Amino acid sequence: MAGGKIRKERAAVGSSNHYQGGIQFHKSKGQHILKNPLLVDTIVQKAGINSTDVVLEIGPGTGNLTKKLLEAGKSVIAVELDSRMVLELQRRFQGTPHSNRLKANALYVSSYKLFEPFLLAFHCIWSVILLKLKLNIPYQISSPLTFKLLNHRPLFRCAVIMFQSEFAMRLVAQPCDSQYCRLSVNTQLLARVSHLLKVGKNNFRPPPKVDSSVVRIEPRKPAPVVNFKEWDGLVRMCFTRKNKTLGAIFKQKRVLSILEKNYKTLQALQASHGNDNQMATDAFVLGDAGELSMDMDDERDDVQDDDDMEMDDADTKSDFKDKVMAVLRVKDCEYEDKRSSKLAQADFMHLLSLFNQAGIHFS
Incomplete structure (x- = not known):
């Protein structure tokens, strides 16, 4: 045998x-x-x-x-x-x-x-x-x-x-x-x-x-003109719940807290550098690394939502929240009701530029 x-x-x-x-x-x-x-x-x-x-x-x-x-x-x-x-x-x-x-x-x-x-x-x-x-x-x-x-x-x-x-x-x-x-x-x-x-x-x-x-x-040659660290910061945030609307994601207290902290830090840097705002922005966004990093996917759409407590309720108002929502509600785009799972590269690039124009950066 x-x-x-x-x-x-x-x-x-x-x-x-x-x-x-x-x-x-x-x-x-x-x-x-x-x-x-x-x-x-x-x-x-x-x-x-x-x-x-x-x-x-x-x-x-x-x-x-x-x-x-x-x-x-x-x-x-x-x-x-x-x-x-x-x-x-x-x-x-x-x-x-x-x-x-x-x-x-x-x-x-x-x-x-x-x-x-x-x-x-x-x-x-x-x-x-x-x-x-x-x-x-x-x-x-x-x-x-x-x-x-x-x-x-x-x-x-x-x-x-x-x-x-x-x-x-x-x-x-x-x-x-x-x-x-x-x-x-x-x-x-x-x-x-x-x-x-x-x-x-x-x-x-x-x-x-x-x-x-x-x-x-x-x-791609030439490489796309985008700050990879900031790009990944936006994309990572959008794909925490890829099938939720962007409005729902960016209304979360946790998300607003992170963005507002970045915003205030950048404002302080710009004030300390006087008129050299662009240098302050670059220093803040680039930090210690300018390349794109990637771990395994972290979106959790297969998990039952149990963090509704993190969602901003109707009574919670702030000027910064209104600033973020104004970006998502920009005319002819209306990103507030769109979902990350349906957005193309050009959409994410445009959304990042809109946030940056409003002084909001990701890191």
Whole structure:
């Protein structure tokens, strides 16, 4: 029985005509090797890699995709957390025409926090990433890594990334889609994002618990003229309850308190700088960082509202509240009755400009 089982496993590996190696994979490290050769070919084809491209591959595993990337591009820099995989890559391509065009790096860390070592790799090797990035990243770091890439300068030409399908659908979601969220708005502000193909979990060994999707991310050039920190402050606030009206969101005592505190701080800064109001505004809005950050989505529309006590009641009046509502009720726009889940990029950009014109800033 045992011998028959072993023969079946060998036959399954052989029938795929795909290299697997004799390595035990660790799910805790996100090691799910793509075994379908047709999908590998499709991903490389849709990536549009040129013969002059230097390709960065994160998490190459045993090198099934690496081989195709080497055939398509100028060279491949493979970054891998597991030193066993690095040895496997070196053995696999040793003595082949590809050996001098592959650079495999192992990252040694003392914890399972994958985010930091991969970002370290970007800073170490970015100077040789000339045109294109190809990423096949651990899903645990999808959001922070995506925005770290989009904030990096100089900009890359294109990234082809495999994500968990749910995450990918949020990246490409449009207004009125059920998956449209803060992540969608912020990503699409900085880049054009398109869905290339879906990859079922049975195409991996061992199969993960979820399906995957491949997306293409092309940074917008030139980058949009907007203060990313302030932009994210507005979008984060709007998507705390994306299906509530903006009027309901901005009437909350908590929201009004934050905005009024910002407003008064800015007024004090402007007074202290005399006529140099713009310098005071820039210093306040930019703070210590001017780039867009992004954690996992924080909208809570799936949670039963239990914070009505935070909503401003009819008896609570203030000049500042009237100032905020006047922005939302501007003629020909009437944002008060609109919902974040239905607003496009241009709407958020216009709303931010209206708030700024009224002296209201986000941070």
